[in-house]
Amino acid sequence: MVDITVSVNGAARAGSVEARKTLADFLRDDLDLTGTHLGCEHGVCGACTVIVDGRAVRSCLMLAVQAAGSEVTTIEGLAPDGELGTLQQAMADSHSFQCGFCTPGFVMQATAFLDAHPDAEEREIREALSGNICRCTGYQSIIDGVLLAARRSREA
CATH class of the missing domain: 3.10.20.30 (Beta-grasp domain)
Structure with missing residues (x-):
């Protein structure tokens, strides 16, 4: 031990x-x-x-x-106080997930990526998330959620 x-x-x-x-x-x-x-x-x-x-x-x-x-x-x-962060809220608003099993992994991957690349474009986001697998969605709604979060963060 x-x-x-x-x-x-x-x-x-x-x-x-x-x-x-x-x-x-x-x-x-x-x-x-x-x-x-x-x-x-x-x-x-x-x-x-x-x-x-x-x-x-x-x-x-x-x-x-x-x-x-x-x-x-x-x-x-x-979300230590139960309040969704910008990315989590944007993904909810974009209906990014269905069953939710893959959600934590995507959110953590996207969080780290957006922290390092706040002005990322769709192509870059797709590449950054390409190693995460979702069996329920067509991925577009996940990308839409990350793009929405990036836009909201820039506007804030």
Whole structure:
């Protein structure tokens, strides 16, 4: 077992984990942050995407011990008071999702991307989200939501 401390959604969280435990399992099982979803568990679908030190990462591929000392943001950290952020509201307004399973991964990927590229154009957004899979939508409504959020952020 390895003792780790990780800042998760702005709060220091400690745990004792097996060296082989993934960050996704640590978040879900040890910290009860079940908004991070596990889909393929091979890093292909993007459902488990979280932000680690400002970068979107697949938490099913990262070990919890690798996140020690890092700042991790999960989907729960984007609306700590229950108020939707600009991106979340824009995606809701655009009816971006149906079943919601892939939603946390898309939102986290888009959040990290828009933080780094606030003036992104549609082509760039499509490329940034191309590694996330949704089995319910045709993707256009997801792109529309991210574009709407980018526009709203620029106008604010």
